[in-house]
Structure formats: structure tokens, C-alpha cells
Amino acid sequence: MSAFWCETAIIAGDSGRSDGVGNGGPALTEAATGVRVETVDGRISFIERGAGPQPGDTRLTGVVFPAAANAHSHAFHRILRGRTHDGRGDFWVWREQMYRSASELTPEKYQKLATAVFAEMVVAGFSSVAEFHYVHHQPDGTPYTEPHAMELALARAAMAAGIRLTLLDTLYLAGGIDTALSPEQARFGDPDAQAWLDRLASLRAAIALEFPPEMVGVGAALHSVRAVPEQALEIVAKHLPRDIPLHIHLSEQPAENQACIQAYGTTPTGLLERHGLLSSRLSAVHSTHLTQDDISLLGGASTTVVMCPSTEADLADGIGPARELCDAGATIALGTDQHAVIDPWIEMRTLEHGERLGSGQRGRFSPGELLRAASEGAARSMATPIAASALQVGAICDLMVIDPDSTRTAGSQPLQLAFSATGSDVTQVVIAGELIAAHGVHTRLGSPGNLLTEALKEFS
Missing domain, CATH: 3.20.20.140 (Metal-dependent hydrolases)
Structure with a gap:
């Protein structure tokens, strides 16, 4: 099991419930603060709103969206x-x-x-x-x-x-x-x-x-x-x-x-x-x-x-x-x-x-x-698990975090970041319940820019 504490998260309207109701897809979404997310086998097993971080939680600071x-x-x-x-x-x-x-x-x-x-x-x-x-x-x-x-x-x-x-x-x-x-x-x-x-x-x-x-x-x-x-x-x-x-x-x-x-x-x-x-x-x-x-x-x-x-x-x-x-x-x-x-x-x-x-x-x-x-x-068009459009119990735990205070995003409402954010504002990425990237650096591979520079040298 892994757990994450989200400063703010885009969640399904009923995601405060831990019984899995609404797993078919949210009708409404909201930007909630202090959201704890627990995962089992790479899927979200529990969501709590208005919570503080617990020891061992990975902190996701910013606005957390599904990846x-x-x-x-x-x-x-x-x-x-x-x-x-x-x-x-x-x-x-x-x-x-x-x-x-x-x-x-x-x-x-x-x-x-x-x-x-x-x-x-x-x-x-x-x-x-x-x-x-x-x-x-x-x-x-x-x-x-x-x-x-x-x-x-x-x-x-x-x-x-x-x-x-x-x-x-x-x-x-x-x-x-x-x-x-x-x-x-x-x-x-x-x-x-x-x-x-x-x-x-x-x-x-x-x-x-x-x-x-x-x-x-x-x-x-x-x-x-x-x-x-x-x-x-x-x-x-x-x-x-x-x-x-x-x-x-x-x-x-x-x-x-x-x-x-x-x-x-x-x-x-x-x-x-x-x-x-x-x-x-x-x-x-x-x-x-x-x-x-x-x-x-x-x-x-x-x-x-x-x-x-x-x-x-x-x-x-x-x-x-x-x-x-x-x-x-x-x-x-x-x-x-x-x-x-x-x-x-x-x-x-x-x-x-x-x-x-x-x-x-x-x-x-x-x-x-x-x-x-x-x-x-x-x-929906893929052969791998289908993502949700908001955090909800039962969904795969694939997340991305947006910095709401960057030059581009400062002042934006969380649910309207689609009109101000860019990939440069993504500060953390979680895939299957594992932190895979932070601040533009891949946790396993390092800087994608360096990887691309080396790979592209082999092509005319």
C-alpha cells in the first residue's frame, strides 16, 4: 500500500465516501483541500477530504489531477x-x-x-x-x-x-x-x-x-x-x-x-x-x-x-x-x-x-x-486500464500535480487550469501508485532533455 497527501485535489463529488460508491465515473467534480489517498495494487482504495498528512505519506503540493x-x-x-x-x-x-x-x-x-x-x-x-x-x-x-x-x-x-x-x-x-x-x-x-x-x-x-x-x-x-x-x-x-x-x-x-x-x-x-x-x-x-x-x-x-x-x-x-x-x-x-x-x-x-x-x-x-x-x-481507446477524469475510489492511481503559483497559473481557479497551465507546471507525476517524476526529472532515468539529446545524436 502507498499513501499520498494532496494539498488540493480534483475529486469526484462523492469521493469523501470510502465505500466505492460512484466508481462508474463522476457526474460532478470539485477541488477539495487536504485530501488523503490510499492505494492498493496501484488503484485508489480510500479517499478522505479535510485530512492532514500522516507519517509516511508522499506529499503532493499543488493541485492534483488524474494523469x-x-x-x-x-x-x-x-x-x-x-x-x-x-x-x-x-x-x-x-x-x-x-x-x-x-x-x-x-x-x-x-x-x-x-x-x-x-x-x-x-x-x-x-x-x-x-x-x-x-x-x-x-x-x-x-x-x-x-x-x-x-x-x-x-x-x-x-x-x-x-x-x-x-x-x-x-x-x-x-x-x-x-x-x-x-x-x-x-x-x-x-x-x-x-x-x-x-x-x-x-x-x-x-x-x-x-x-x-x-x-x-x-x-x-x-x-x-x-x-x-x-x-x-x-x-x-x-x-x-x-x-x-x-x-x-x-x-x-x-x-x-x-x-x-x-x-x-x-x-x-x-x-x-x-x-x-x-x-x-x-x-x-x-x-x-x-x-x-x-x-x-x-x-x-x-x-x-x-x-x-x-x-x-x-x-x-x-x-x-x-x-x-x-x-x-x-x-x-x-x-x-x-x-x-x-x-x-x-x-x-x-x-x-x-x-x-x-x-x-x-x-x-x-x-x-x-x-x-x-x-x-x-x-478509453487503449488496451491498458481506463483512467478516470477525477480522483475516485477504484480508479487507477495515475496522478499529475500542477503548481498553482507559477508565472502562468497564479490566480487561476483550480478547475480552470486547463486554460493557463502547461507541462512546465507539472511538478510531480504518479503512475500505479509510484512517484515517477518530480520537477521535470524522471526518478529512474533523470532528465528527459539529456536522454533526448543523446538519442537524437544517432539520427541525421
Whole structure:
């Protein structure tokens, strides 16, 4: 058992009770002072308000929130931060630079890089991540001697950083609709959908043998309708195991929509609906350029829509219809994607700012809705335990602490810190009841900046 004393904590409205009532999720939250939290096996077993610290308690000084969940990551894209801005261009020009970075990855280099990236996530307040992974093989497309070498490297990196990982093994068969994989894409591919399903089953068995399920789980991803032909979608719909999450890049670019309509007579969302792939287990990433019918289909199927606002701004993708999707029945989640920044607070704020710019209205998402998108909403799309959006009995004990007196946050109301805080204001991070980071330093690994500097030296 471990115990924490929180100076102030965001708790469920009934969390003063120790009988577990309300574990299904809080209807109301409040900022309570003097909150003691006890944990058993990494979960909150008892909460007391108006309490003082007891001997042995770990003191969390500041405002304690549930830790954030990162619903969409490509760890190796961190190589590109601050290196793709000399000149103009668009998403497709950026993609060529991304391919060059992918070509340099080896299992050893990737484990070192991903450990640093995951450590950066942890000190910023993330306790879980969904890694959308498609760099499976050697650069010429042949498997490694250990066929899951790249995947195991990512899982070992996550364990070193102490972050919960959902490893989304990705199906990537084509370079575009009716287009073969290019040489740069060869290491992403599999011979066909059935070969991918077989490799996915083997990966799940390998991960289960080496890693605890509450820390590392396996999910599936379809890269996009550009990269997965319709015949393969049909096979996946019939044979993908029902007990794992499924993610896809959806309608990130208008060119994707146009190509899909030309080839299949429907939008990417319509194509997924045609094959029964829209459901509550699906996470549609980006969903930037949707029709009204698309919005209705995604909402009606109770999908999760993963917005990555800082990446979508960085790549000039556009502003997705987040509010409309939420109102239609979709769950909104947040991710950092290509890691232009790794900061859950900036992603929350950028989501709302995009809505304001597009609508001319303020308050499109309340602070509470933003916090849910960054925690419970994002974790809903993962294979590891689901986070809560406020501290409550029965929830996993994944916490982040915000300094309420920094230059940025001074004077902010605790429940409105989503509009003032940044990752630089995160002073402590707890994962599974263990203090993992304090004041920007990882307790096991040290400074993420130093780790990143060393890892990035190995890439051109």
C-alpha cells in the first residue's frame, strides 16, 4: 500500500465516501483541500477530504489531477521537432522528411529514442500512451531475425519509462489507393491482411509472456484507407479479434477523401461503415475533413475521435469538427501524434482555441470536458486500464500535480487550469501508485532533455 497527501485535489463529488460508491465515473467534480489517498495494487482504495498528512505519506503540493492519456503517438516523429520549418510546403512534403527518419531506425536506436520520448511524456503528465506503430521490418522489408524486434523495443522503452503502453500494431499494405508500397515504405508492410493478422497474434503472445498486462497491451490499427485496400478491410472486419481496440487515421487530408470517393464511391468513413468497422471500439484519428453524414455515422456508432490539435496546426491539416462530433455521440480524445509539443495542457487548450477560431464563440468545450478528453476519453481507446477524469475510489492511481503559483497559473481557479497551465507546471507525476517524476526529472532515468539529446545524436 502507498499513501499520498494532496494539498488540493480534483475529486469526484462523492469521493469523501470510502465505500466505492460512484466508481462508474463522476457526474460532478470539485477541488477539495487536504485530501488523503490510499492505494492498493496501484488503484485508489480510500479517499478522505479535510485530512492532514500522516507519517509516511508522499506529499503532493499543488493541485492534483488524474494523469493524462496520450491517445495517438508516433514516437520516432520526435526526431523532426524543430527541423521541418525551413520553407513552405504541406503535409506531403513533411511526409518525405518523415520517411527519411524512419529509414534510420534500428531496434536498438528505436528503444533508446522511445525511452527518451516516453520519459518526456511522463514528466509532462502523461501516464499512458497509444503508440501507432508501423515500422515493423528491416529497411528492405524483410523481417528481423526476431520478428517482433521493433515492437519489443517499444515495449521495453515504455517499461523503462514507467508509462502504460498500448502498442497499436498497424496494417500498411499500399502506398496509396491502387499504388504499391514505395521503397521508403517497404519496412512498414506485410504480404497481405492475413499475414498481418498472423503476425498480430504472434505479437500478442510475445508481449503477454514478457510484460504485465496493466502496463503493456496490444491493439490494432489500420494506417488509413489509402494504405489498406477495400478487400483487406473486409478480411480485417471478419477476423480481427474482438477484444482489442482498433485505430485508423481518418480523413486527415482532402486528397485522401477525394481518392477514396473516386475509387470506392464513398468517403473513408462511409467505407468503414460499409464493412461494419464503425463501433465503440474504433478510434478515428484526426477526422479533420468530414461530411455531415460522416459526423452522424461516427457519432451514432459511439466511436472515439482522437484529435491532435498541435500536430494538426503544425502540419496545416485544418480544424476538425470536434464539437459537432461530440454532440453527435462520439467521445473526444487527445493525442500528441508527431510531437510538435508533448504537453497535455497545450493540447486541451488548442482544441478549444481551434473551436473558437472556427465558430467565433467561446466556451465550446468546458474545462471539465477538456480534462475528460485528456484523461478518460483518451484512455478509453487503449488496451491498458481506463483512467478516470477525477480522483475516485477504484480508479487507477495515475496522478499529475500542477503548481498553482507559477508565472502562468497564479490566480487561476483550480478547475480552470486547463486554460493557463502547461507541462512546465507539472511538478510531480504518479503512475500505479509510484512517484515517477518530480520537477521535470524522471526518478529512474533523470532528465528527459539529456536522454533526448543523446538519442537524437544517432539520427541525421
